[in-house]
Amino acid sequence: MLLLAGSVPVEGLSLVMGHIDYSPEGIEIGGRKLGINRGNEAMMTAACQVCELLGCERPVGLVAGDIGKREGSEAIYRYLEENLPILQLSVMTLHYIMPDLKLNKRVLQSVKKMPRKPVLIADAGSMYVAKAGGDAVFYDVFTPDIGELTFLADEKADHPAFTRGAIFHMEENVTELIQRAYAAKNAPKTMFVKGKVDYICHDGNVVDTIDSPCVETMEAVGGTGDLITGMISGLIYAGKTPVEACMVAGRANRRAGELAQPNPATQISEILAYIPQALSEVLESSR
Amino acid sequence: MLWFKKKKEKKKEYTGKPDRGLLIFAHPTTVISVQELLRDEGYDIRVVSPPPTYRTGCDLSVEFPFDAESAIVELLHRVGLPPMDVVPITSKGTEPLQFVRVKDFGRYLMVRAANMKITVDKESREIVNISGGGCPDVPFLATSMLGKRLREAPDPGEVGFSLCAYSLNTAREEMIRLIGD
Numbered sequence: 001m002l003l004l005a006g007s008v009p010v011e012g013l014s015l016v017m018g019h020i021d022y023s024p025e026g027i028e029i030g031g032r033k034l035g036i037n038r039g040n041e042a043m044m045t046a047a048c049q050v051c052e053l054l055g056c057e058r059p060v061g062l063v064a065g066d067i068g069k070r071e072g073s074e075a076i077y078r079y080l081e082e083n084l085p086i087l088q089l090s091v092m093t094l095h096y097i098m099p100d101l102k103l104n105k106r107v108l109q110s111v112k113k114m115p116r117k118p119v120l121i122a123d124a125g126s127m128y129v130a131k132a133g134g135d136a137v138f139y140d141v142f143t144p145d146i147g148e149l150t151f152l153a154d155e156k157a158d159h160p161a162f163t164r165g166a167i168f169h170m171e172e173n174v175t176e177l178i179q180r181a182y183a184a185k186n187a188p189k190t191m192f193v194k195g196k197v198d199y200i201c202h203d204g205n206v207v208d209t210i211d212s213p214c215v216e217t218m219e220a221v222g223g224t225g226d227l228i229t230g231m232i233s234g235l236i237y238a239g240k241t242p243v244e245a246c247m248v249a250g251r252a253n254r255r256a257g258e259l260a261q262p263n264p265a266t267q268i269s270e271i272l273a274y275i276p277q278a279l280s281e282v283l284e285s286s287r
Numbered sequence: 288m289l290w291f292k293k294k295k296e297k298k299k300e301y302t303g304k305p306d307r308g309l310l311i312f313a314h315p316t317t318v319i320s321v322q323e324l325l326r327d328e329g330y331d332i333r334v335v336s337p338p339p340t341y342r343t344g345c346d347l348s349v350e351f352p353f354d355a356e357s358a359i360v361e362l363l364h365r366v367g368l369p370p371m372d373v374v375p376i377t378s379k380g381t382e383p384l385q386f387v388r389v390k391d392f393g394r395y396l397m398v399r400a401a402n403m404k405i406t407v408d409k410e411s412r413e414i415v416n417i418s419g420g421g422c423p424d425v426p427f428l429a430t431s432m433l434g435k436r437l438r439e440a441p442d443p444g445e446v447g448f449s450l451c452a453y454s455l456n457t458a459r460e461e462m463i464r465l466i467g468d
Contacts, residue, residue: 009427038418039426068314068424068448098423098449099344124421129344147402147419159345160402160421161383161450162336168386168401219390220397220406222418222429264395264406265415 001088002237003118004047004230005062005080006040006095006126007072013065015075020061022048024273029061036269038223039096039124043230047093049275050234053283059234070098073125077103084110089118093233094126095226099159104129108138119236120188123229131186132158139188141242143229146171146195152187153180174199175206190242192232192250194225200246207243210250215257223268227275228253248286252278305375308353310363311337313371315347315453319444321368322349328362330355335380341372345422345450350380383453387461396466400457409466412436422449438468 004020018030022045026035034041040063047059062079066072076097084107092111104126111117121141122130130136131152144152147168151160153176154167170177174193181187182204193199196216200208218224228249235245255278260271312318318334325332330351337348351359353375363369383401390397395415397406403425406416413436417429424447432440437459444456 007423009423009430037426038429041426066423067427068422068452070448073423096421096423096426099421101342101344104344125345125423126421128421132342132344145402145419147399148421151402156381158336158342159450161454162381163384163401164381165384165386168384217392220392220395220404220416220418222404222416224418264392264397265408267416 001057001090002047002051002059002233003062003087003089003092004040004044004059004095004233005076005092006043006097007066007076008034008040008063009037009067010034010065011067013063013072015062015064015079017060017062019058020044020048021058027061029063034063036272038226038268042223042226042268042272043093043095045272046227046230046275047234050231050238050279053276053279054234054238056234056238059237066098068098070100073098073100074103077107081106081110085113089114091119091121091233091237093121093229095124095229097125099125099129099132101129101133105133105135108135119242121229121233121236123225128159136186136188141190141192141232141246142188143192143194143225143232145225146174146193149174149177149181149193153177153184155184155186178206179204190246192228192246194228198250200243200250202243208247210254213254213258215254215262217262217264217266218257220264221262221266221268221271224253224257224271227256227268227272231275231279248279248282252282255281305353305377307350307376308356309337309374309376309380310349310351310359310370311341311372311374312348314448315345315450316444316447317368318347318349319453319456321363324362324366324368325349325351325359330359333382335382337380338374338376347383347450347453348380350376383450385457387458389465396462398458398462398465400461401454403451403454403458405455405458405462407437407462407466412438412466412468414440417455420451420455422451424448425451425455428452428455436468437463
């Protein structure tokens with residue numbers, strides 16, 4: 001099973017879990033409809049598109065409403081803590097969630113009780129709490145953007161907002177930031193660094209870079225990183241290695257952007273529509 | 288030649304009492320309101336990370352002169368912003384990142400603070416995109432702010448709860464400074 005977990009911006013929505021259905025209008029989990037939005041909904045849609053294209057079982061979504069008041073996030077942490085040992089997971093992606101060091105550590109304790117550890121992918125709040133808790137090496141894949149990479153490279157910061165200025169200003173030297181993150185054990189085995197040039201890293205080394213097509217306006221579009229995380233999740237579930245999944249997802253994301261021809265006001269749903277075509281093209285060319 | 292004589296700095300006398308304290312709050316964005324209030328009242332304060340025992344992974348606190356504890360706490364209770372806790376401190380906390388980066392797309396301008404980006408149409412001042420972040424209020428804030436003029440959109444410092452909302456507010460304030468609202 002591919003489990004995708006995180007909060008959605010619906011105040012008061014209690015925990016919902018079930019296979020994810022998707023359409024151009026949005027996703028549906030356990031009978032609950034959710035519109036396309038940046039964050040978990042975009043990530044889940046991209047994962048569903050990969051699974052459909054590659055003939056895999058639909059991913060399972062675990063969501064709860066949270067607009068920052070923590071209730072939904074706490075419900076997700078507690079569900080995972082209590083139920084992970086009995087779930088048959090091969091891949092688990094944790095995304096937007098309120099960072100909570102204690103609760104996340106309890107979830108990781110439950111992962112250790114699973115008969116087989118799933119491939120663990122984290123982005124957004126789940127990546128922040130993993131790094132702040134000193135647990136990054138327990139994960140398999142992180143997908144930071146360049147600002148989040150400076151946070152991973154700063155061994156003293158426990159949230160991107162606390163990245164020290166001197167490190168924030170090192171953004172031009174991405175490879176040094178990557179080395180710092182790995183040296184401080186603040187990076188997992190595989191990392192996809194999103195930026196003008198995408199860097200795919202494994203065990204501390206840059207194993208691939210992607211710089212074309214270059215659609216600069218994508219940087220402004222909220223949710224493009226979520227699509228990469230969703231595609232990586234689906235591709236690993238379909239049998240790709242984490243590095244292979246990063247190589248395909250990064251190229252497909254750029255191609256989808258090229259097809260959508262976005263401007264800085266474009267919304268993520270307009271790029272999502274091109275993911276199946278872009279993925280097909282990239283997978284075909286990599287054969 | 289007295290003026291060649293280096294004036295010895297007077298060492299601060301150790302009294303055994305901390306001279307700074309921390310106000311702890313449940314949400315980072317409460318700190319924005321408290322910061323504005325206490326600065327307006329003339330207090331010498333800093334917004335900093337709380338000590339490890341109070342950290343959950345998304346926190347801010349207010350460092351203040353400890354001899355003003357009673358007056359500050361009374362003021363905060365009076366305006367409905369009571370702290371969860373007040374603790375004396377001996378070491379300085381880290382301040383959140385205030386640096387921003389600006390990218391000009393012609394008609395649109397993007398400002399990034401830490402991990403948060405806001406993009407605005409320079410002519411209409413309409414917020415057209417919000418990107419980055421990882422806390423649950425980011426998608427909520429994006430839904431609430433997109434399509435609105437800067438002056439009409441809800442203030443992330445008032446309706447948000449997280450450090451991502453704090454950074455988004457930093458980016459928004461810089462955007463207003465650059466192009467107006």
